[in-house]
Amino acid sequence: MRYVPLYSLLSALTSCGAHPEPARTRPLTVLAAASLTDAFTDIERGFEAAHPDVDVTLSFAGSQALATQVRHGLAADVFASADARHIDALASEGLVLAPRSFAENTLVLAVSETFGGAVDLEHLPDVGSLVVGADEVPVGRYTKTLLDTAQARYGDAWRAGVEARIVSREPNVRLVLTKVAMGEADAAIVYATDVAAMSGARAVPLPEGLSPRSAYLEARLTAAPAPELADAWLAYVASPQGRAALSARGFLVGRAHP
Amino acid sequence: MIRPARDAARFAAVLLLVLLALPAVGLVAGSSPSELAGALAMPSTQAAIALSLRTTTVALGVMALLGLPLAWTISRTSPRLRRWALTVVELPVVLPPAVLGVALLETFGRRGLLGPALASVGLSLPFTSAAVVLAQVLVGAPLFVLTAVSAFRVVDDDAILVARTLGASPTRAWFTVALPMAAPGLVSAAALGWARALGEFGATLLFAGNLPGRTQTLPLAIYGALERDLAQARAISVLLVLLAVALLLGVRLTPLGAARDA
Numbered sequence: 448m449r450y451v452p453l454y455s456l457l458s459a460l461t462s463c464g465a466h467p468e469p470a471r472t473r474p475l476t477v478l479a480a481a482s483l484t485d486a487f488t489d490i491e492r493g494f495e496a497a498h499p500d501v502d503v504t505l506s507f508a509g510s511q512a513l514a515t516q517v518r519h520g521l522a523a524d525v526f527a528s529a530d531a532r533h534i535d536a537l538a539s540e541g542l543v544l545a546p547r548s549f550a551e552n553t554l555v556l557a558v559s560e561t562f563g564g565a566v567d568l569e570h571l572p573d574v575g576s577l578v579v580g581a582d583e584v585p586v587g588r589y590t591k592t593l594l595d596t597a598q599a600r601y602g603d604a605w606r607a608g609v610e611a612r613i614v615s616r617e618p619n620v621r622l623v624l625t626k627v628a629m630g631e632a633d634a635a636i637v638y639a640t641d642v643a644a645m646s647g648a649r650a651v652p653l654p655e656g657l658s659p660r661s662a663y664l665e666a667r668l669t670a671a672p673a674p675e676l677a678d679a680w681l682a683y684v685a686s687p688q689g690r691a692a693l694s695a696r697g698f699l700v701g702r703a704h705p
Numbered sequence: 706m707i708r709p710a711r712d713a714a715r716f717a718a719v720l721l722l723v724l725l726a727l728p729a730v731g732l733v734a735g736s737s738p739s740e741l742a743g744a745l746a747m748p749s750t751q752a753a754i755a756l757s758l759r760t761t762t763v764a765l766g767v768m769a770l771l772g773l774p775l776a777w778t779i780s781r782t783s784p785r786l787r788r789w790a791l792t793v794v795e796l797p798v799v800l801p802p803a804v805l806g807v808a809l810l811e812t813f814g815r816r817g818l819l820g821p822a823l824a825s826v827g828l829s830l831p832f833t834s835a836a837v838v839l840a841q842v843l844v845g846a847p848l849f850v851l852t853a854v855s856a857f858r859v860v861d862d863d864a865i866l867v868a869r870t871l872g873a874s875p876t877r878a879w880f881t882v883a884l885p886m887a888a889p890g891l892v893s894a895a896a897l898g899w900a901r902a903l904g905e906f907g908a909t910l911l912f913a914g915n916l917p918g919r920t921q922t923l924p925l926a927i928y929g930a931l932e933r934d935l936a937q938a939r940a941i942s943v944l945l946v947l948l949a950v951a952l953l954l955g956v957r958l959t960p961l962g963a964a965r966d967a
Binding site: 511512515561576578581582583613614615616617618622626629630631632 | 810814815816831832910911913914915916917920925928929930931933935
């Protein structure tokens, strides 16, 4: 009999947590590239509205850092990568299933509001300081592709001028943009979607034909604890609602993705 | 103590010791000498080692130059003042490094508190090796000063008085009596401050950026390598662990350090 008060106390405690709406009891963990932060946060809201019992956890980091976590057995259900390289490598190791492209991004110049002059890609050597992504991360690789292509158009002196202005090679795209938004650097090369999300910097489009398109791919993890939820998430991202959320954040979803 | 309690306490003590050592053991076990040698031969590793050595040496110099007078003053001041000074000194220790980085930008950045004043004399700190040093001093100096204060508090005031009555100037008495007496603790202070400066990551990344050869220190190189080459990241990590172990052992096994622990 002396246990009765304890039991009643416990049940009173647990009933405190009960809401009129069903509790979110089914966890879904999505690993996503840092540049997807805003779009996936929107999609999470829509997905959870459509699945009232699911609790989505989003984990954002550089694609390679996430791939490393997957290799070390991090329990997650979906991996969304900012480039094909990392997720294809995981697929070939049997750690994820059939990656699918779901959106594309382009690069732009982000120019700090504190920088007075007009600037475009051709006059990039005129800025005082430039921040780019490190060569190891997808945004840095696309930036390198862009500079290589532009070098052919504007010449070697242009490229040398740009390289001389680079003051930092940041390990993820959000850090790149923060440096410009805070006014510490005059300009940066980032994803089009990132400038849309941040105040303190304006976007200057790149000349037609120079900006490389980056593909975003996602896949279910082979060891996903909640495989059916992972598939539901992938389907939601590819649905009209998911595509609208991506498009609203500046991603390109125009083409039908297989 | 009754036996079960003593056994439990022993078990707890060993458990924590193992827990503290285990990550370092795991890291070293996951690597190999050839991997370490390969990573050390990479130019990006060597650039980071050179930069880390250069910046931490300057940082240690700054810590000693400014930290010794502060630590001595704190050790000889009133308890009330000491409490206030120690609170200020301890602040960077308990702040997350990312907070320090943002704080440094808001203070020394172009649009920060002192940014315009610095710009008027042609100085811009962010993205420079000087910014790296500043971040290192900020995290290393508290450890240096706190340890040095303890070291100075064991210095016997009477010994200094004797030196003074024998005709030594205050400065001479300090250098010939106070400094040698505190030396074992000061060696620990330097080792701890330097090691903390060497490991600085968050504030450096935010305040100084990441440019090989200029601001990419060893911890930043590890972070960068994680995106590209796990073997290199692991190798640099092992290097830092070995360095830390050697440093701590060195401080304890040298005559000076042994005197402190005795």
